[in-house]
Amino acid sequence: AEEVGGGDKEVVREYFNSTGFERWRKIYGDTDEVNRVQKDIRLGHAKTVENTMLMLTEDRSLAGVTVCDAGCGTGLLSIPLAKEGAIVSASDISAAMVAEAEMKAKAQLPSENLPKFEVNDLESLSGKYDTVVCLDVLIHYPQNKADGMIAHLASLAEKRVILSFAPKTFYYDILKRIGELFPGPSKATRAYLHSEADVERALRKVGWKISKRGLTTTQFYFSRLIEAVPM
Numbered sequence: 001a002e003e004v005g006g007g008d009k010e011v012v013r014e015y016f017n018s019t020g021f022e023r024w025r026k027i028y029g030d031t032d033e034v035n036r037v038q039k040d041i042r043l044g045h046a047k048t049v050e051n052t053m054l055m056l057t058e059d060r061s062l063a064g065v066t067v068c069d070a071g072c073g074t075g076l077l078s079i080p081l082a083k084e085g086a087i088v089s090a091s092d093i094s095a096a097m098v099a100e101a102e103m104k105a106k107a108q109l110p111s112e113n114l115p116k117f118e119v120n121d122l123e124s125l126s127g128k129y130d131t132v133v134c135l136d137v138l139i140h141y142p143q144n145k146a147d148g149m150i151a152h153l154a155s156l157a158e159k160r161v162i163l164s165f166a167p168k169t170f171y172y173d174i175l176k177r178i179g180e181l182f183p184g185p186s187k188a189t190r191a192y193l194h195s196e197a198d199v200e201r202a203l204r205k206v207g208w209k210i211s212k213r214g215l216t217t218t219q220f221y222f223s224r225l226i227e228a229v230p231m
């Protein structure tokens with residue numbers, strides 16, 4: 001395996017512009033070119049998106065709400081957000097992902113509702129948004145980088161932050177299955193799990209508290225979903 005220490009982000013960018021892009025484009029797509037494990041991950045991830053949309057819409061409308069979708073991937077969250085009338089800023093470290101997301105959005109949304117797409121790593125994002133959402137991106141952050149990443153996302157948000165991450169509680173389960181998640185050369189991208197307590201502590205340090213919690217598990221997909229609001 002590749003040593004990724006300080007160069008994590010470069011490895012991740014390179015991966016999601018090449019083999020990782022091809023792999024995840026299929027998983028996040030809707031064609032049959034996926035194996036059983038990938039299909040299971042597709043279903044699990046769809047539930048995370050669905051639960052996120054529920055969290056965001058159950059007590060208010062998204063019309064006119066500004067949302068930052070940090071690490072937007074192929075746009076699977078950005079597009080339904082825009083459909084609900086949110087003003088979406090979608091960004092990803094991978095240019096290939098952003099191009100795919102933009103293509104999908106253009107096929108599904110009227111031009112006046114299109115998210116604003118940008119190639120950017122989330123540490124470089126600035127501005128203020130009502131809501132900042134970051135789904136299944138923390139898996140690329142070791143614990144010593146996660147606190148800073150969470151603090152930065154919170155600094156961009158005025159009302160709420162929604163994060164999902166692979167929870168450490170399922171460590172042994174995941175360990176057994178991780179080989180199937182990252183087969184072949186893509187193993188160079190390490191997967192980092194996070195404990196809910198660590199994420200909660202990172203939020204608390206910058207004045208945020210968890211207000212809602214959800215958990216999605218399928219056979220090969222585990223994701224803790226949390227909503228945080230200012231304390």
Ligand code: SAM
Binds near residue numbers: 074120140
């Ligand atoms: N959030 C999307 C979703 O749930 O459909 C995509 C999740 S995918 C597992 C992880 C994404 O995070 C990839 O598109 C990857 O390029 C992006 N990513 C990883 N590290 C990033 C960083 N430092 N800044 C921005 N995006 C990043």
